[in-house]
Amino acid sequence: MSIIVTGAAGFIGSNLVKALNLRGERDIIAVDDLTDGDKFRNLADCDIAHYFDKRDFVQRFADRQLGDVRAVLHQGACSSTVEHDGRLMMDNNYRYSCDLLQACQDQSVPLVYASSAAVYGSGTDFREVRECERALNVYGWSKSLFDQKVRQLLPRARSQIVGLRYFNVYGPREQHKGRMASMVWHCVNQYRERGFVELFGEYGNYPAGGHLRDFVSVQDVVKVNLHWLDHPHTGGIFNVGTGRARSFNDLALATINSLRAAENRPPLTLETALLEGVLRYCEFPDSLKGKYQVYTCADLTQLREAGYREPMLTLEEGVQRYIGTINQ
Numbered sequence: 001m002s003i004i005v006t007g008a009a010g011f012i013g014s015n016l017v018k019a020l021n022l023r024g025e026r027d028i029i030a031v032d033d034l035t036d037g038d039k040f041r042n043l044a045d046c047d048i049a050h051y052f053d054k055r056d057f058v059q060r061f062a063d064r065q066l067g068d069v070r071a072v073l074h075q076g077a078c079s080s081t082v083e084h085d086g087r088l089m090m091d092n093n094y095r096y097s098c099d100l101l102q103a104c105q106d107q108s109v110p111l112v113y114a115s116s117a118a119v120y121g122s123g124t125d126f127r128e129v130r131e132c133e134r135a136l137n138v139y140g141w142s143k144s145l146f147d148q149k150v151r152q153l154l155p156r157a158r159s160q161i162v163g164l165r166y167f168n169v170y171g172p173r174e175q176h177k178g179r180m181a182s183m184v185w186h187c188v189n190q191y192r193e194r195g196f197v198e199l200f201g202e203y204g205n206y207p208a209g210g211h212l213r214d215f216v217s218v219q220d221v222v223k224v225n226l227h228w229l230d231h232p233h234t235g236g237i238f239n240v241g242t243g244r245a246r247s248f249n250d251l252a253l254a255t256i257n258s259l260r261a262a263e264n265r266p267p268l269t270l271e272t273a274l275l276e277g278v279l280r281y282c283e284f285p286d287s288l289k290g291k292y293q294v295y296t297c298a299d300l301t302q303l304r305e306a307g308y309r310e311p312m313l314t315l316e317e318g319v320q321r322y323i324g325t326i327n328q
Contacts, residue, residue, distance in 0.1 A: 171218030241298025
């Protein structure tokens, strides 16, 4: 039976395909939009059975043209948090997901899909309940709206539906994302090209570099997806993070010191990095004011109660592993 991965040439999707290959899975149908043809590189070392363009896939699947399907891992989306085209966002993230959900339910096929911590907006309570959801941008709202549709359907669902609210994901195979790549990726490039890392300055009662996010390795995101692939009789909406908020200063320092370790150079403290000019700050951009999450931290209670017990990598562990793949 086939496993379908949408967004298969993207960041998380390609990591999922590779992980499935490592488990011996080859009957994988990859779905994506390769208008940006260079994204193929994310799948170049992966084995798949077939590829479909996202515009052709849903109707073919709904018409039962793809044979027996074990599950759909739906990672495809417009993931830009600064995209202002609401029609584009809703077509990609809401309507497309609704059509795919309907096709899965019609055929009793499990659906594990990517949601986002962006649904929480400026809140400080990160539980998977409606009253905690106040998106700051149309991306977050598109994800929230689909989650609400799933909530309504879950009590009478014909097959598994799992929504995974990713917090700030970083790791290999994200190089195509450009501005939307993780801050780890940007820190690596800044350090190598300019010799220093630059973070946002003070904003929203947080000091320079002091904004807090829950940074989670793509390795853990993949493991959570595969957990529900292996447990098709449970469902719901779950946060996927580490459960710990870390500052951008912490992230930058973890990146700088991982790069320095690869050069056999001693680690720096935050104070030393600032003194030597290896870490610097810029003015917080006006375009992000009122639209920026200054703090996120996944509440993992529901994830753990649903049976996922694996420990999450710390920021330092995850960044070190990531830098190791970049240096290969």
